[in-house]
Every structure is written in C-alpha cells, then in structure tokens.
Amino acid sequence: MYTLYYSPGAASLVVHLVLIELGAEHTLRRLDTAAGEHKRPEYLALNPSGLIPTLMVDGEPVTEAAALLSLLTERHPEGGLAPAIGTPTRAAWWQWTMFLANTVQPALRHWFYPEDVAPAGPSEAVKQSVARRVEAMFEQIDRHLRGRRYLLGDRLSSVDLYLTMLMRWSRYVPKPATDWPELRRLAIEITSRPSWKAVYEREGLSEWYPER
Numbered sequence: 001m002y003t004l005y006y007s008p009g010a011a012s013l014v015v016h017l018v019l020i021e022l023g024a025e026h027t028l029r030r031l032d033t034a035a036g037e038h039k040r041p042e043y044l045a046l047n048p049s050g051l052i053p054t055l056m057v058d059g060e061p062v063t064e065a066a067a068l069l070s071l072l073t074e075r076h077p078e079g080g081l082a083p084a085i086g087t088p089t090r091a092a093w094w095q096w097t098m099f100l101a102n103t104v105q106p107a108l109r110h111w112f113y114p115e116d117v118a119p120a121g122p123s124e125a126v127k128q129s130v131a132r133r134v135e136a137m138f139e140q141i142d143r144h145l146r147g148r149r150y151l152l153g154d155r156l157s158s159v160d161l162y163l164t165m166l167m168r169w170s171r172y173v174p175k176p177a178t179d180w181p182e183l184r185r186l187a188i189e190i191t192s193r194p195s196w197k198a199v200y201e202r203e204g205l206s207e208w209y210p211e212r
C-alpha cells in the first residue's frame with residue numbers, strides 16, 4: 001500500500017502516473033504549497049528537503065521522483081515499465097532515468113526556481129542560459145527518438161512517462177519540447193493514454209494536451 005504526497009503538476013505527477021499505470025493501490029495526500037505545507041515540521045520529518053513528492057512505502061517515507069519510479073517498477077515487474085535486470089535494454093533504461101533526473105529535471109527546475117542559482121534575482125542572462133541548455137537537451141532527445149517509437153525503442157517504459165512530465169513543464173520556456181517533431185509525437189501518444197487522463201482528473205489539471 002502506498003500514500004503519495006503530491007501537489008498538482010509537480011514532480012509527483014509522474015509517480016502518480018506510474019502508480020496508475022501499474023494498477024498499484026494507493027491513496028493521495030495533497031499538499032498546499034501556497035500555504036507552505038511542504039515546509040512544515042510534519043512533512044519535513046518525512047522529506048527533510050521539503051520537496052515534493054514523498055511516497056510512503058509500507059509505512060516508510062521514500063523521496064526523489066526518479067528513485068520512486070525505479071522502486072515502483074522493481075516492486076511491480078508485471079507492469080513491464082522497466083526492462084528486467086540483466087536484459088540488454090536495462091542499461092539504456094538506467095541511462096535515461098539518470099539523464100532525466102540529473103540533467104533535464106534540474107535544468108527545468110532552474111527555470112522555475114532561478115533563485116536556486118541566482119539568489120540576487122533572476123537576471124535575463126541566467127534565464128536565457130537556462131533556456132538554451134534545455135533546448136540543447138530537447139534537441140539531443142529528439143534526435144535519439146528518430147526511428148524509435150519510445151526512448152527504449154519499441155517498448156514503453158517509465159522513462160517515457162518521466163520525459164512527458166518534463167515536457168509538460170517546458171510549456172513555459174521560450175521553445176517548449178513540443179516544438180520538436182519526435183518529442184511532440186511522443187507527448188501526443190503518452191497524453192492519449194487513459195492513465196494521463198486519470199491523473200489530470202485526480203489532480204484537477206486541464207492545461208497541456210499537445211495538439212494533434
């Protein structure tokens with residue numbers, strides 16, 4: 001049994017999506033970030049970083065979205081959202097998991113929280129530099145997707161869901177992910193899945209259904 005601490009559209013979205021895709025029983029605890037609920041002692045006791053998401057797994061808190069995706073795919077192998085250990089595509093799945101977590105997600109976070117890198121205030125130069133870095137990453141991923149349906153080739157996995165959440169966030173950057181043809185194609189496919197519609201309904205989201 002799982003309990004997901006989430007905020008609509010935040011990094012919790014992909015964990016929520018994967019829970020639905022896997023058919024894993026779970027409950028939801030919405031955090032009111034405007035009221036600072038994620039910085040209160042009760043929540044910090046679960047997630048000392050004061051960040052979202054946190055997933056309670058058998059009564060224990062586990063944090064970091066990418067770690068949660070890995071854990072859930074491992075605990076629910078029948079869901080087929082990650083290649084089994086020792087299989088040829090496992091290395092590529094790890095590589096994409098880490099690339100999205102270590103490179104793409106932090107860059108996008110810098111867009112939303114420029115004070116992380118520019119405490120004196122978000123200068124235009126910082127924002128431009130973040131935007132160029134994000135664009136270079138999307139260019140790289142789009143090139144990889146040419147001739148492949150998904151990041152791992154012909155099989156859907158957690159990294160496609162993770163990438164789609166990050167693409168959704170990019171709707172605010174000057175050149176969003178959907179400006180690239182392969183990324184747009186993948187975004188359309190993933191957002192057409194029943195799990196995406198379910199997560200939107202449950203989190204009360206409506207914006208960002210890439211156009212066909």
Ligand SMILES: N[C@@H](CCC(=O)N[C@@H](CS)C(=O)NCC(=O)O)C(=O)O
Pocket residue numbers: 009010011012038050051052053063064065066109113
């Ligand atoms: N590395 C963390 C980052 C999570 C993160 O940045 N979450 C954002 C929401 S998308 C957050 O909690 N922001 C509130 C804050 O920074 O105070 C993860 O992947 O779980």
